[in-house]
Amino acid sequence: MPLGYLLRRLTVFLLIVWVAASVNFFIPRLSGADPVRERLLQMAAVGGTGTGTVEEVVKSYQAKFGLDKPLWQQYLFYLADMVRFDFGVSITRFPNSVAGMILDALPWTLVLVTVATLMAFAIGSLFGALVAWPRAPRFVHVLAPPLLTLSAIPYYLLGLILVYFLAFTWRIFPLGGGYKVGTQPSWSWAFIQDAAYHSILPALSIILSGVGFWALSMRGMMVTTQGEDYVTFAEAKGLRPRRIFLRYALRNAILPQTTALALALGHVVSGAVLVEIVFGYPGVGNLLYQAIRTFDYPIIYGVTFMVIVAIGLATLILDLLLPVLDPRITYHRT
Amino acid sequence: MTAVPLSLEQAQDRIGRVLRGLRTYPMLSAGLMLILLVLLISLIGPLFVPREGVQVGSAPPDQRPSREYLLGTDTVGRQILAIIIYGTPLTLQIGLIAGAIGLGVGMIFGFVAGYYGGALDHLFRGAADVFLTVPGLLILVVIATTFKGAVSVMTQALVVSALAWMYPTRTIRSQVLSMRERGYVQLAKLSGMSGPEIIVKELMPNLLPYLAASFVSAVSAAILASIGLEALGLGPQNEPTLGMTIYWSLYYTSVLRNLWWWWSPPIVMIVIIFVGLFLISAGLDQVANPRLRRAA
Numbered sequence: 001m002p003l004g005y006l007l008r009r010l011t012v013f014l015l016i017v018w019v020a021a022s023v024n025f026f027i028p029r030l031s032g033a034d035p036v037r038e039r040l041l042q043m044a045a046v047g048g049t050g051t052g053t054v055e056e057v058v059k060s061y062q063a064k065f066g067l068d069k070p071l072w073q074q075y076l077f078y079l080a081d082m083v084r085f086d087f088g089v090s091i092t093r094f095p096n097s098v099a100g101m102i103l104d105a106l107p108w109t110l111v112l113v114t115v116a117t118l119m120a121f122a123i124g125s126l127f128g129a130l131v132a133w134p135r136a137p138r139f140v141h142v143l144a145p146p147l148l149t150l151s152a153i154p155y156y157l158l159g160l161i162l163v164y165f166l167a168f169t170w171r172i173f174p175l176g177g178g179y180k181v182g183t184q185p186s187w188s189w190a191f192i193q194d195a196a197y198h199s200i201l202p203a204l205s206i207i208l209s210g211v212g213f214w215a216l217s218m219r220g221m222m223v224t225t226q227g228e229d230y231v232t233f234a235e236a237k238g239l240r241p242r243r244i245f246l247r248y249a250l251r252n253a254i255l256p257q258t259t260a261l262a263l264a265l266g267h268v269v270s271g272a273v274l275v276e277i278v279f280g281y282p283g284v285g286n287l288l289y290q291a292i293r294t295f296d297y298p299i300i301y302g303v304t305f306m307v308i309v310a311i312g313l314a315t316l317i318l319d320l321l322l323p324v325l326d327p328r329i330t331y332h333r334t
Numbered sequence: 335m336t337a338v339p340l341s342l343e344q345a346q347d348r349i350g351r352v353l354r355g356l357r358t359y360p361m362l363s364a365g366l367m368l369i370l371l372v373l374l375i376s377l378i379g380p381l382f383v384p385r386e387g388v389q390v391g392s393a394p395p396d397q398r399p400s401r402e403y404l405l406g407t408d409t410v411g412r413q414i415l416a417i418i419i420y421g422t423p424l425t426l427q428i429g430l431i432a433g434a435i436g437l438g439v440g441m442i443f444g445f446v447a448g449y450y451g452g453a454l455d456h457l458f459r460g461a462a463d464v465f466l467t468v469p470g471l472l473i474l475v476v477i478a479t480t481f482k483g484a485v486s487v488m489t490q491a492l493v494v495s496a497l498a499w500m501y502p503t504r505t506i507r508s509q510v511l512s513m514r515e516r517g518y519v520q521l522a523k524l525s526g527m528s529g530p531e532i533i534v535k536e537l538m539p540n541l542l543p544y545l546a547a548s549f550v551s552a553v554s555a556a557i558l559a560s561i562g563l564e565a566l567g568l569g570p571q572n573e574p575t576l577g578m579t580i581y582w583s584l585y586y587t588s589v590l591r592n593l594w595w596w597w598s599p600p601i602v603m604i605v606i607i608f609v610g611l612f613l614i615s616a617g618l619d620q621v622a623n624p625r626l627r628r629a630a
Contacts, residue, residue, distance in 0.1 A: 015464050023473055028480045152608040154558060156565065157580070157601050164589050164597075175590060263466060270471035274565055278584065288472075292479060292566055300479055304472040315467050 006320070013316045020308035021082040024301040025075055039091060039295050087302035092294045098302040101287060106306065108178055109283030112199055113272045116206035117265075123207065124214025125257050129250050131215060132222035135241050144215070151212025156274035159205035163278065166201060173201045176280035202279045206272060217260055221253040228252070255326040262318040265311050273307075362617025368610030372422060372603065379419030387416025388574050399595050406595035409586045412574070418599050421574035424487050426607070428560045428575070431491035432498050433553030439495075440502020440552070441545070445533045447503070448510025455507075462503040470497040471562050478568040485570045494560045501555065502548045509541055547618035554611040561604060576600040 081087070087098035130136040131144050150158065167173045179185065179195050225231065226249055234244045276285030284303050291299035356363035386392050390410045397407040405414035447458035465473075477493050478485070485493075513519060522532050538545070563569055564577025565584065583589075583597040 012460075012464065015460070016467055019464055019468065023476055027476050030480075149605070149609060152612050153601070153605050154562070154608075157604060160580075160584075160589060160597060160601065164594065168589055168592070266467050266469040270469040270562065273469070273471060274562055277566070288475065289566060292475065292568065295479065297479070300476060304476055307472055308468050311467060311469060 005323075009316055009319050013312050016312035016315075017083075017309055018079075020305050020312075021079055024082075024305055025078050028297075029071075039297060082305055085306070087305070088298045090296055090299055092291075092296045098298045101299065102284060102302055102306050105282060105284045105287045106310075108281060109269075109272065109276065109285065109307075110310070112202055112276075112281065112283060113206070113269060116203040116272070117210065117261075117268050119203070120207040120210030121214050121257070121261055124211040125218045125254055126250075127211060128215030128218025129222045129245070129253060132219045132226065133245055133249070135245075147208075147215060148212045150209050151216070153209050154274070155205050155209050155271035156278045158209045159202060159275050159278040162201050162205050162208075174198050176278075178282040199281070202275050202281050205275055205278075206268070209271075210268070213264075214257065214260075218253060218257055221256055222249060225249045225253040255322075258318065258322060258325065262315045262322075265314055269307060269311055359617045359620055361613045361620065365610045365613025365615075365617055368606050369614065372426070372607055372610065376419060376423040376426070379415075383413075383416050383419050385416065385420060387413035388420050392416075396591075396593060405599055406593075408582065408588070408593070408596050410582075414579075414595060414599055417574040417579055418576075418603060421576050421579060421600070422603050422607075424570075424573055425557060425561065425576045425604075428487055428491045428494060429553045429557035431488070432495035432556035432560070433549060435492075435495035436498025436552040436556060437502050437545070437549045439499035440548070441506055443499065443503040444506025445510055445537065448507040449514060449529060449533055449537070458503060459507060462500040462507075465497060466500045466504070470559060473497060474559060474563050475566065475568065478563055485568070487570050487573055487575070490560060490563070490570055490575075491556075494556045494563070497559065498552050498556050502552055505548055506541070506545070509544055510537060513537055513540065543618055543622035547615045547622060550611055550615040550618060554608060554615070557604075557607065557611075576604055 085099050087102070090096045090098055090101060093101070127140065127143075127147070130140045153161075163175060167175045174180075174197065176198075178198050179191060180198075183191060183194065185191065185195075231244060231248050234248045239248075272283075273285035273288060275281070276283045277289045280286060284307060287299060288303045290296070291303070356366075390412055393403055393407040393411050393413050395407060395409050395411045397403050399406040403413055403415070405418065407413050408417075443458040443462070447455040474493060474497060477496060481489070481493070519532060519536055522536050527535070560569070560575075561577030561580065564575055565580045567581050567585070569575055569578045569581070571578070577600075579600040580597065583593070583600075586593075588594075588596040
């Protein structure tokens with residue numbers, strides 16, 4: 001792999017990390033007020049948690065961010081903290097560290113989003129390829145319009161509909177949460193089974209509304225591929241249609257799809273965050289939602305940073321894998 | 335140009351041409367029809383449904399749909415029908431404002447990056463790529479929680495527009511790249527037209543259907559982002575936008591309490607809007623790109 005390509009991709013990744021950190025630093029300062037301090041003062045005024053704790057939080061907060069120092073120095077300290085994943089402590093659940101809370105929630109989101117996205121990608125691509133294939137079975141054309149309509153519904157709204165019918169009315173699936181109330185997360189077989197059962201509906205809402213999106217772009221790709229000379233030649237050779245479909249048309253059409261996957265990740269995660277809220281799923285989306293409701297800024301900033309870094313990393317890996325998968329992609333194009 | 339009054343035949347001819355155009359592009363006309371339906375509901379609805387129904391406590395709480403309250407009421411005594419009728423235009427308004435800003439900024443960035451190339455191209459394309467990879471909703475959450483307080487429909491539109499420029503930038507840039515070397519652009523350059531002049535007089539008219547399609551997708555993306563933020567509770571608190579309705583229905587666990595008439599109408603409206611906008615933008619793509627017509 002040429003060094004230049006690797007370096008360029010790494011630069012983009014570092015840029016993404018830098019943007020994520022800077023957004024968290026500058027947007028609050030642009031507003032003129034310091035939201036964290038305001039929130040702390042507000043809590044002190046209410047006095048709900050006892051002034052002792054608030055004083056402690058304020059002190060640790062001010063010492064940590066060195067508020068007396070000039071702005072550029074604060075910025076550098078901030079960047080250094082971010083890179084070390086040091087997001088400070090939660091305001092509402094002091095003294096829990098934000099990094100720890102995110103680390104508890106992140107695996108749930110990662111597994112849910114990865115599995116659901118890959119399934120939506122696989123099913124959607126296959127389906128889209130079939131829609132464009134003249135010899136496709138009939139049911140494909142019957143299913144196409146409803147699937148396309150589903151793709152116009154945001155994930156979480158579809159989730160709401162699924163909860164109502166499959167969990168509330170027919171009680172096939174649990175209403176929400178990541179595992180049975182009263183159990184503790186562990187690596188036992190029973191717990192994993194329970195967690196998988198609870199994740200079916202959230203995953204289904206991501207898959208159902210994702211399939212149409214992938215099918216649509218795959219269909220376009222397949223239409224182009226079918227006009228290619230090598231497909232015509234394969235037909236002329238008398239190869240079996242199944243083989244032409246899988247080995248000649250589909251195989252060449254799927255690769256540009258993978259590029260689209262790298263681009264769509266951010267969008268998918270935005271949707272998944274909201275899905276988690278609908279289902280009360282114990283991932284970062286729910287953590288973020290709780291933090292928004294209590295204006296727990298360190299958590300909001302921490303989640304934003306971590307998720308953006310995770311997506312940047314996933315995109316980086318995909319980008320480095322793509323040229324290996326598809327020799328037609330040159331390293332010189334970004 | 336002064337308006338010349340049309341003769342009857344001319345008018346008939348025009349209408350006939352529009353109708354034929356609609357038949358040629360079934361996706362476009364189906365989409366326009368759906369959006370027209372939404373607009374009609376929000377234009378005609380206020381004539382029959384008083385605005386008071388939007389206010390908390392204007393009706394008894396948790397009423398099923400009945401003759402008096404056609405779509406029922408929510409837990410704090412708002413009437414769902416009134417919410418839909420007065421909330422839908424607000425959601426559309428947010429989408430239109432943010433989409434227009436996004437397209438405007440995207441056009442400037444896209445045309446400059448595509449036409450001039452070089453360092454400017456690297457800067458704008460790089461920025462667009464970086465922000466496209468990032469989950470926009472989270473950045474919008476940071477913006478919205480920082481500037482919390484009394485969010486109006488206008489501020490909401492501005493917040494959403496902060497991330498509405500990347501897609502237009504990217505797509506317009508790639509279109510401009512393919513047009514830059516065409517004969518008529520070269521000719522314009524030789525005849526001494528300046529860069530901005532070429533962009534406005536030569537490139538833009540040729541990209542018109544394409545820009546229209548970009549605008550529609552930008553509006554759709556802005557509405558998606560806006561209802562996403564609102565579903566998190568980060569929207570205009572006192573306005574009955576569709577997203578805020580979803581937020582309140584989640585907040586008061588309407589699904590678990592079987593208040594289906596509360597959460598389903600906003601979903602239906604949102605789906606109609608998204609399907610309509612999607613069809614319009616796909617239809618405009620067909621107008622812009624004749625090759626797609628055969629594939630359809």
